Amino acid sequence: MKQAPVVIVGGGWAGLAAAADLAARGLQPLLLEAGKQPGGRARKVAFAGQAVDNGQHLFIGAYHHTLRLLKQFELPVEELFKRQPLHLTLQHPQGPKLSLRAPRLPAPLHLLWALLNAQGLSTRSRWQALKFGWRLSRHKVMTQTDQSVLALLRQWQQPRELIESFWTPLCLAIMNTPVGDSSAELFLSVLRDAFLHQRVDSDLLYARRDLGHLFSEPAMQYIEHQGGEVQLGRRVLQLHIEQQQIRGIVTGGGEIRTSQVILAVPPRAAAALCESHPELAELQQQCSAFEYEPICTIYLQYPKQVQLPQPMLGLLGGLGQWVFDRRLYGQHGLLAVVISTGGKHMRLTNAQLISRIGEELQNHFPHWPAHEQAMVIREKRATFASRVGINSQRPDNHTAIDGLWLAGDYTRTNYPATLEGAVKSGLQCATLAHRAVHTPRQDAFS
Known part of the structure; x- marks a missing residue:
C-alpha cells in the first residue's frame, strides 16, 4: 500500500499551487488529477491548429501570489506578459x-x-x-x-x-x-x-502564452523536479477517515495512506467526497449550496492583418462584452470575445452565436473582412455566483477532520472566483499541511 506525506486531490490552479509550494518545502507531495491535463477550468484547448484557452483571462498587477509563484518556477515573468498601465476603452458601434x-x-x-x-x-x-x-x-x-x-x-x-x-x-x-x-x-x-x-x-497584464504553457505545465515540471509526483487520469473515489482524522484516499488503483490531504476540487466534487462522512455534513452542505454563472468565449479567426487598436476593448450595446487580440500569443488575426454570466445568448446555438458576434464586430469595425473560422466554448459553471452574502457561505481551508484541508477559489479568500484566489487558497493549504506534518499526531498511522 502506497504512502505519501501529503496528497493533493485536483490539479487545477489551487492544487498545483499547493503541490508546488509543498515540493519547494521538501515534502514530495503526490498530486492526483482525474483529467488528462492539469489546469482545471483554466486550461488550454485546440482550435484551428493552435492552442487557445477554455476561457480568456486577464491578469492584473495585484495578483501577487500568482506572479510570485511564476517567479519561483524560474520563468521570465516580464516576458510572459505585456504589462500596461491601466487603460480601458469601451465603445458603442455608433456612438461615444x-x-x-x-x-x-x-x-x-x-x-x-x-x-x-x-x-x-x-x-x-x-x-x-x-x-x-x-x-x-x-x-x-x-x-x-x-x-x-x-x-x-x-x-x-x-x-x-x-x-x-x-x-x-x-x-x-x-x-x-x-x-x-x-x-x-x-x-x-x-x-x-x-x-x-x-x-x-x-497594471493590466496580457499573457503571451496560453494558460497551459503559462502556468499548468511549468507547475507540473517544477513539482516533479522538486521530488513531488503528478498523476493524471487518476480519480479519487473516497476519503479514508477514522477517529476524526484523515488516514488516506481511495482510487481505482487502491488506497494511498497519508495523514494530510488537500481537497483542491470544485465544490460539487468536494461535496461528493464528503457525502458518506457524517463529520463532514456541514462542509458537504456548504459545497452543495453554491450556485454558478457561465462564461462564453467565442474565438474568431480573421485574416492575419486584422487587429485591434489595443490588446483589449470593451464592447457596449450588444452581446459581446470584451474582445481580446491574441496577436500577443503569436496568433495573428485571432480574436477572443467574452460574454460573462447568463442571458439570451445561452439560448442561441453555437452557429447563431458566432453569426451574432461576427455581426457585432462588423458594426464596430466595418472595414474588416469576414472571419474564416470560429469556435464557441461554453463553461456553464465557469465560476461560483458572487452574489450578495456569499462570503458568509464560503468554507474555510480548515475542515472538521484533522489533516483534511480545502483549497479552491470558492473558499474564504475575500475574492470572487479568480485565478489569484485559487492560487492564494492553495498556498494557504500548503502552509497548513506543512505545519501539520511537522507537528504530527502520535497515532497518525497507528
Missing part, C-alpha cells in the same frame, strides 16, 4: 467611446486622475466617479452588511450613464455576476487591492 487611462502617479492619485480625465463621460459622471474614487481611497466606501454592487453605486450617487457604460462592464469582468446581484463586499475588496496600495497593482 469611453476611455480611462491611468498616468504614472503614485496610488491612489493615478486612479483619481484617470477618473477625472475619463473621455466619453459627461462632466457630472466624471465628477461623481471622482468622488467615489476619493471616498474609496479614504476607506469611506464600506458596507455594514453586504449589498449588491448596483445598490452601492446608487447609494454613492453614481449616474445611470456611468453605471451602464463603466461600472456594469467592470463588475461583470471582475465578478462574473450581474451588477444587481453581485456582492459589494467582494467588489470593493478587489478595487482596494487593485487601486489603493501600489500603482503597478492596477
